[in-house]
Amino acid sequence: MHIAIIGAGLAGLVCAQRLQAQGHSIVVYERDNHVGGRMGTRQTELGGFDHGTQYFTASSERFRKEVAGWQKAGWVLPWQGRLAAIENGKAKPAGHADRHRRFVAVPGMAALGEHLAQGIDVRTGQNIRRVERYGEQWLLAVQSDTVPIDASAGPFDAVIVAAPADLARLLLQPVSTLAERIGEEHLAPCWALILSFEQALDLGYDGAWIKGSRLKWIARDTSKPMRRPGEHWIGHASPEWSEEHLHDDPERVKEKLLRAFHEATGSLVQPVFADVYCWRHAQATSTLPGDCLWDAAARIGACGDWFAAGLDGAGRAENAWLSASALADTAV
Known part of the structure; x- marks a missing residue:
């Protein structure tokens, strides 16, 4: 599958690495000019x-x-x-x-993200504003710095949002009921x-x-x-x-x-x-129960350190890694 991952923090990079190892074609989009997120x-x-x-x-x-x-x-x-x-x-x-x-x-700390990004098609400075349906596939609307009209990326067979919960909910809300399960995670x-x-x-x-x-x-x-x-x-x-x-x-x-x-x-x-x-x-x-979210029919999901992933507490690198690994094992 041709898969887009939104977010090049630890969760996004780990998910990309594992999915690419399974033979999928991966493109990671990151709005900042560097990888690793809070690392x-x-x-x-x-x-x-x-x-x-x-x-x-x-x-x-x-x-x-x-x-x-x-x-x-x-x-x-x-x-x-x-x-x-x-x-x-x-x-x-x-x-x-x-x-x-x-x-x-x-x-x-930034060095870990840089290592994990090696061999992955990571496109920094790319702010994804919307996820849109394109038949049975997906398109991404990418903010342009030069013109008021968003650029379009895709089509992709699947989309994974590896962003903070608040941002993930905004991207998923127009296209998936998964947003309701995220709720008001703050x-x-x-x-x-x-x-x-x-x-x-x-x-x-x-x-x-x-x-x-x-x-x-x-x-x-x-x-x-x-x-x-x-x-x-x-x-x-x-x-x-x-x-x-x-x-x-x-x-x-x-x-x-x-x-x-x-x-x-x-x-x-x-x-x-x-x-x-x-x-x-x-x-x-607060944490969302479980490891990740995945809609197999629509081929769209989310992962991140805001999932409990079987741990006490949230926001840790371990939460991010476990969540991303679980989604990579699910999204096949």
């Missing part, structure tokens, strides 16, 4: 900053085997960072720090803080969960393996604060989050570089 690395003159997904874990046997393969290929390594919990400006070792091994892609935004310091802060930990702050997480990015030397820190604001300040001016957001960083760490050292980035669809706040 992103912001490149600057100071080096890379993992401003999206910080790490991933593996609890299921299937995903553990996959991660072992990635590790053997040199794509990922364990991150043995010292983890803490911060409350009222006081840090103590995190009680659940050793529950799962934590892995990171090397030399940056994804919370996240403001990310990116910091570089001239000198080491010597905080005694490499990552910390924070209570009672605008920030819910901070990490010393350069504590991860194979990173460029330096004192680089990432902060993630809480979903509630990010939602409330979603449309704020970035400079104002940066000022507030930098103040929260100083309050949480007790450090008054000013960064030599600071920036913020807003992930508008950062974290699934």
